[in-house]
Amino acid sequence: MKKVGVAILGLGVVGGGTYRILTEKREFYRETQGVDLVVESVLELDRERALALGVPQEKIASNIAEVVYNPDVNIVVEVIGGVEAAREYVLTALNAGKTVVTSNKELISKYSHELERAARRQNAGLYYEASCVGGVPVIRTLLDGVQSNCITSMMGIINGTTNYILTRMAREGLGYEEALAEAQALGFAEADPTADVEGYDSAYKLSILASLAFHTKVPVAKVFREGMTNVSAEDIRDGEALGYVLKMLAIGKRTGNHVEVRVHPAFLKKDHPLASVNDSFNAVHLTGDSVGDIMLYGRGAGALPTGSAIVSDIIYAATHGENKYSTFKNTAAADKDISFVSDFKSAYYLRFSVSDETGVLSRIASVFGKHNISIFEITQRAKQPGSMTLVIVTHETHELAVRSAVAKINAMDFARAESILRVAN
Amino acid sequence: MKKVGVAILGLGVVGGGTYRILTEKREFYRETQGVDLVVESVLELDRERALALGVPQEKIASNIAEVVYNPDVNIVVEVIGGVEAAREYVLTALNAGKTVVTSNKELISKYSHELERAARRQNAGLYYEASCVGGVPVIRTLLDGVQSNCITSMMGIINGTTNYILTRMAREGLGYEEALAEAQALGFAEADPTADVEGYDSAYKLSILASLAFHTKVPVAKVFREGMTNVSAEDIRDGEALGYVLKMLAIGKRTGNHVEVRVHPAFLKKDHPLASVNDSFNAVHLTGDSVGDIMLYGRGAGALPTGSAIVSDIIYAATHGENKYSTFKNTAAADKDISFVSDFKSAYYLRFSVSDETGVLSRIASVFGKHNISIFEITQRAKQPGSMTLVIVTHETHELAVRSAVAKINAMDFARAESILRVAN
Numbered sequence: 070m071k072k073v074g075v076a077i078l079g080l081g082v083v084g085g086g087t088y089r090i091l092t093e094k095r096e097f098y099r100e101t102q103g104v105d106l107v108v109e110s111v112l113e114l115d116r117e118r119a120l121a122l123g124v125p126q127e128k129i130a131s132n133i134a135e136v137v138y139n140p141d142v143n144i145v146v147e148v149i150g151g152v153e154a155a156r157e158y159v160l161t162a163l164n165a166g167k168t169v170v171t172s173n174k175e176l177i178s179k180y181s182h183e184l185e186r187a188a189r190r191q192n193a194g195l196y197y198e199a200s201c202v203g204g205v206p207v208i209r210t211l212l213d214g215v216q217s218n219c220i221t222s223m224m225g226i227i228n229g230t231t232n233y234i235l236t237r238m239a240r241e242g243l244g245y246e247e248a249l250a251e252a253q254a255l256g257f258a259e260a261d262p263t264a265d266v267e268g269y270d271s272a273y274k275l276s277i278l279a280s281l282a283f284h285t286k287v288p289v290a291k292v293f294r295e296g297m298t299n300v301s302a303e304d305i306r307d308g309e310a311l312g313y314v315l316k317m318l319a320i321g322k323r324t325g326n327h328v329e330v331r332v333h334p335a336f337l338k339k340d341h342p343l344a345s346v347n348d349s350f351n352a353v354h355l356t357g358d359s360v361g362d363i364m365l366y367g368r369g370a371g372a373l374p375t376g377s378a379i380v381s382d383i384i385y386a387a388t389h390g391e392n393k394y395s396t397f398k399n400t401a402a403a404d405k406d407i408s409f410v411s412d413f414k415s416a417y418y419l420r421f422s423v424s425d426e427t428g429v430l431s432r433i434a435s436v437f438g439k440h441n442i443s444i445f446e447i448t449q450r451a452k453q454p455g456s457m458t459l460v461i462v463t464h465e466t467h468e469l470a471v472r473s474a475v476a477k478i479n480a481m482d483f484a485r486a487e488s489i490l491r492v493a494n
Numbered sequence: 495m496k497k498v499g500v501a502i503l504g505l506g507v508v509g510g511g512t513y514r515i516l517t518e519k520r521e522f523y524r525e526t527q528g529v530d531l532v533v534e535s536v537l538e539l540d541r542e543r544a545l546a547l548g549v550p551q552e553k554i555a556s557n558i559a560e561v562v563y564n565p566d567v568n569i570v571v572e573v574i575g576g577v578e579a580a581r582e583y584v585l586t587a588l589n590a591g592k593t594v595v596t597s598n599k600e601l602i603s604k605y606s607h608e609l610e611r612a613a614r615r616q617n618a619g620l621y622y623e624a625s626c627v628g629g630v631p632v633i634r635t636l637l638d639g640v641q642s643n644c645i646t647s648m649m650g651i652i653n654g655t656t657n658y659i660l661t662r663m664a665r666e667g668l669g670y671e672e673a674l675a676e677a678q679a680l681g682f683a684e685a686d687p688t689a690d691v692e693g694y695d696s697a698y699k700l701s702i703l704a705s706l707a708f709h710t711k712v713p714v715a716k717v718f719r720e721g722m723t724n725v726s727a728e729d730i731r732d733g734e735a736l737g738y739v740l741k742m743l744a745i746g747k748r749t750g751n752h753v754e755v756r757v758h759p760a761f762l763k764k765d766h767p768l769a770s771v772n773d774s775f776n777a778v779h780l781t782g783d784s785v786g787d788i789m790l791y792g793r794g795a796g797a798l799p800t801g802s803a804i805v806s807d808i809i810y811a812a813t814h815g816e817n818k819y820s821t822f823k824n825t826a827a828a829d830k831d832i833s834f835v836s837d838f839k840s841a842y843y844l845r846f847s848v849s850d851e852t853g854v855l856s857r858i859a860s861v862f863g864k865h866n867i868s869i870f871e872i873t874q875r876a877k878q879p880g881s882m883t884l885v886i887v888t889h890e891t892h893e894l895a896v897r898s899a900v901a902k903i904n905a906m907d908f909a910r911a912e913s914i915l916r917v918a919n
Contacts, residue, residue: 090642090784097644101709198639204785206639213638214623214631217515217805219522284526342791345770359515359802360629363792366767367785377784380642390815 070099073387074109074141076167078133078158079149080119083172083199084111086372087146087379088122094380104387106380109141112158133158137165144194144383147171156180163187163195168393170382172199172375174273178289181277194393196382201274202227202351204374205367206381211281211355218357220282223321224493227274229349229369230265231297231317233257235305235334236347239314244302257349267296268332271319279321279330282355287321287330291409295333304488307420307460308336311446314344318493322410329410335493336418412469416445416492419475421459422452424483433459433478440474442466459484462492495524498812499534499566501592503558503583504574505544508597508624509536511797512571512804513547519805529812531805534566537574537583558583562590569619569808572596581605588612588620593818595807597624597800599698603714606702619818621807626699627652627776629799630792631806636706636780643782645707648746649918652699654774654794655690656722656742658682660730660759661772664739669727682774692721693757696744704746704755707780712746712755716834720758729913732845732885733761736871739769743918747835754835760918761843837894841870841917844900846884847877849908858884858903865899867891884909887917 075091077084091108098106112130113119119129130136136145145162147169149155155176159169164187171177177184177197188195198208202225211220226232230252237248249266252258264270276289297317305315313336322329337344342364346352351369356362368374386393423429430449437444446462463471475486500516502509516533524530537555538544544554555561561570570587572594574580580601584594589612596602602609602622613620623633627650636645651657655677662673674691677683689695701714722742730740738761747754762769767789771777776794781787793799811818848854855874862869871887888896900911 086784094642094644098642102641204640204782205788206635209639210631210635213810214634214806215629215802216527216809217519217523217802219519340770340772342770345765345767347765357629357802359511359798359805361793361796361799363630363790365788365790367788371786373784374786377640377642377782380784381639384641385638 070103070105071387072105072107074107074143075146075383076110076112076130076136076139076142076144077108077146077148078112078136079147080111080113080115080122080124081148081150082372083375083379084113084146084148085122086376087148088124090373090376090380092123098384102384102388104384106383106387110136110139112136133161137162137167142167144168144170144386146379146383147173148379152176152179159184160187163191163193166191166193168194168196168386170196170199170379170386172197172379174200174270174277178273178276181280182286188393194386196386197277198382199375199378201277202353203367203369203371204377205351205353205365205369206378207278207353207365208281209381210365211278215355215357215360215363218359220355220357221323222356223278223282223353224343225275225278225319225353226316226343226346226351227319227353227369228265228271228317229351230258230262232346232351233349234266235297235300235315235317238300238302239305239309242302242306245298245300266298268294268317271317271332275319275321275330275332278353279328282321283323283328285328285404285407287328291330293331293333293411293413297334299488300334300490301488304418304420304490308418311462312339313337313418313492314339315490316343316346320493326404326406327408327410329413331413333491335491337493412467414465414467416465416494417463417471418488418490418492419461419463419471419486420488421461421478422485422487423457423459425455425457426483429483430459432481433484436474436477437463440470442470442474495528495530496812497530497532499532499564499568500571500808501535501537501555501561501564501567501569502533502571502573503537503561504572505536505538505547505549506573506575507797508800508804509538509571509573510547511801512573513549515798515801515805517548523809527809527813529809531808531812535561535564537561558586562587562592567592569593569595569811571804571808572598573804577601577604584609585612588616588618591616591618593619593621593811595621595624595804595811597622597804599625599695599702603698603701606705607711613818619811621811622702623807624800624803626702627778628792628794628796629802630776630778630790630794631803632703632778632790633706634806635790636703640780640782640785640788643784645780645782646748647781648703648707648778649768650700650703650744650778651741651768651771651776652744652778652794653690653696653742654776655683655687657771657776658774659691660722660725660740660742663725663727664730664734667727667731670723670725691723693719693742696742696757700744700746700755700757703778704753707746708748708753710753710829710832712753716755718756718758718836718838722759724913725759725915726913729843729845729915733843736887737764738762738843738917739764740915741768741771745918751829751831752833752835754838756838758916760916762918837892839890839892841890841919842888842896843913843915843917844886844888844896844911845913846886846903846909847912848882848884850880850882851908854908855884857906858909861899861902862888865895867895867899
């Protein structure tokens with residue numbers, strides 16, 4: 070039976086999960102996959118942690134060279150996170166001809182081109198299913214499951230922390246700060262939640278997934294990104310009354326040579342398949358020209374789900390001699406003729422605080438009309454003596470038109486926009 | 495660029511869709527996949543149909559030999575359906591060293607072992623993603639996406655016709671016959687709906703998917719199968735009131751060497767991810783030891799979704815020299831030590847018509863007690879003067895115990911079971 074040596078760089082949460090899966094299920098993989106996966110080396114500076122996981126003394130390496138020049142190591146798993154050391158280690162491994170499996174979304178989003186070139190030079194493999202949506206095989210699906218399709222649209226809930234927060238806000242009527250504090254207490258959010266709640270994490274993942282789906286490199290810098298820290302319980306209640314659920318979405322579209330990528334909170338119709346993806350679950354909804362709509366759903370993070378993706382990549386690498394790169398033929402660099410859309414189109418939910426005077430609604434409507442924004446739904450309710458809350462849902466229109474209209478309305482003394490959210494479909 | 499010749503056996507709905515995808519997107523596949531897929535031959539007795547699709551005269555073969563001995567043909571797509579001719583054609587193609595891609599669930603469910611042996615002898619490939627759940631890449635996911643997992647459970651809505659009927663019954667309060675007639679009028683159900691509504695179609699698919707998920711051949715004869723023709727609008731209303739949605743489910747479980755496979759209508763809690771899979775959509779929910787719960791959702795049938803799976807298999811075959819079989823190392827035959835569970839466990843929904851007399855409930859409860867069946871929920875309502883409707887939802891218990899208890903109760907003159915449905919979780 071083919072024996073394949075694996076090294077793990079970093080025994081944190083994901084590295085530890087990967088080590089456990091590989092060692093506990095070695096016999097299972099021999100039986101079901103016909104391959105003998107052996108952990109030959111780990112690089113972990115905290116030796117106690119490695120020993121506590123059961124790693125034998127002699128397999129704990131103290132530097133990257135010991136790992137990559139170990140002839141028994143065929144596949145190197147990078148799960149240390151961060152970018153600088155990870156990039157150096159991965160390049161060293163690839164240059165030594167080792168196949169690399171990584172969960173590092175920032176690394177892949179920023180440096181996939183460089184890493185893939187190094188891999189191809191040495192005929193080594195480069196796999197990164199675990200960098201996006203945990204154990205859900207979205208990358209494998211794009212590469213080997215729906216690759217016959219021209220993918221025109223992807224929409225995903227690809228960050229578990231924000232989905233957990235929004236689910237709690239919707240279910241319990243909590244405010245953002247309250248829900249965040251609860252998520253932090255339960256370990257669903259980090260002490261500094263910026264990467265999640267401001268959408269950076271989703272933007273890296275979207276840049277990777279959109280590159281594969283749209284067959285052109287989508288740099289993370291091209292992703293329009295808006296965080297969810299201003300979302301209020303009132304927005305969620307308003308949306309609910311109108312038949313919407315609020316989600317932190319990653320959206321990608323390709324029409325001809327126009328690619329649009331964005332991460333922001335957005336309302337979804339309650340019967341959209343993504344609307345019932347709750348708690349820390351993730352899902353990606355894709356539209357292809359043949360397959361139509363499909364959705365993949367599961368856990369986007371955690372030691373074992375992410376370990377599942379890493380070990381699935383290891384098995385793929387160990388049993389496939391070709392197709393060594395988690396990439397299509399032409400996604401290493403952006404096509405020259407691709408343009409990234411900044412003035413995208415969407416429907417909008419706008420909540421204004423307005424004075425309770427005659428003529429206010431008609432003056433607001435007139436601003437919308439001048440910006441060619443067509444109104445789909447409108448509701449008004451008393452707020453406090455002398456002021457009203459006005460909620461407007463628009464038909465699809467241009468982002469810049471909405472911003473300009475809202476700026477005009479804010480400049481009037483009788484109205485102020487309290488919330489601007491997009492409505493996806 | 496690598497050129498790969500494709501032949502299509504049968505230009506019906508799926509064959510026609512496949513032909514259209516391959517010819518319209520040839521340039522797209524050259525660009526994105528680096529492979530030139532050329533339809534070299536079609537076998538279609540109705541020449542007019544082939545010509546109407548735009549197949550050139552000279553590419554219309556009149557017998558299977560013309561196709562499989564054509565040196566320009568590398569991959570043969572079997573989409574004629576049925577079993578006898580399909581089996582003969584597929585074996586002929588494999589014996590001639592051609593890779594085969596098929597959407598034929600009955601063929602694969604019954605003869606995968608024989609076909610795979612033939613394929614291996616000639617170093618040909620055998621792929622059948624399109625046989626299960628249309629364009630949703632469930633097989634690819636099992637093989638290359640979550641193969642690191644020990645899959646313990648699968649639960650799927652894998653027949654679009656029955657899901658459409660049940661969705662209409664739930665939404666509009668239609669009876670079964672009414673909803674079926676509507677589905678037939680709209681082309682969602684065939685004139686003879688037996689294969690769908692009696693669960694045969696789902697049973698073939700389940701046998702294929704369970705074989706892959708559980709690493710052992712699951713013969714279709716081992717699938718417990720119960721149709722949905724007795725499901726009533728009343729059951730659906732009752733379930734709704736209790737927080738359940740009724741779906742036609744395919745369920746597979748493996749615990750140690752025990753494999754359980756069954757197809758029947760069942761109630762699901764409203765917040766289960768499968769509960770919101772409506773209309774003719776399909777979905778498969780899998781539980782793995784590392785990945786936890788994942789679900790794949792999409793269109794289970796239709797020319798283009800099924801064509802998507804076929805063409806994805808063609809591209810996989812054209813670009814992967816290894817991994818030629820949509821199967822694991824040891825699923826060609828059932829393991830000798832596997833036992834198939836017939837007395838499975840489930841929760842149950844039972845609706846009785848009972849006389850409105852004192853002591854009835856206690857006598858029914860006593861029968862349940864004697865069979866070790868524990869009651870989870872019970873509701874009683876007036877039916878007509880002198881008789882009541884009694885709905886009982888049980889905790890998880892054994893199928894045979896429920897059947898025996900119901901037979902005992904039916905033998906009493908004051909009660910009659912009107913409906914017995916399982917409750918899945």
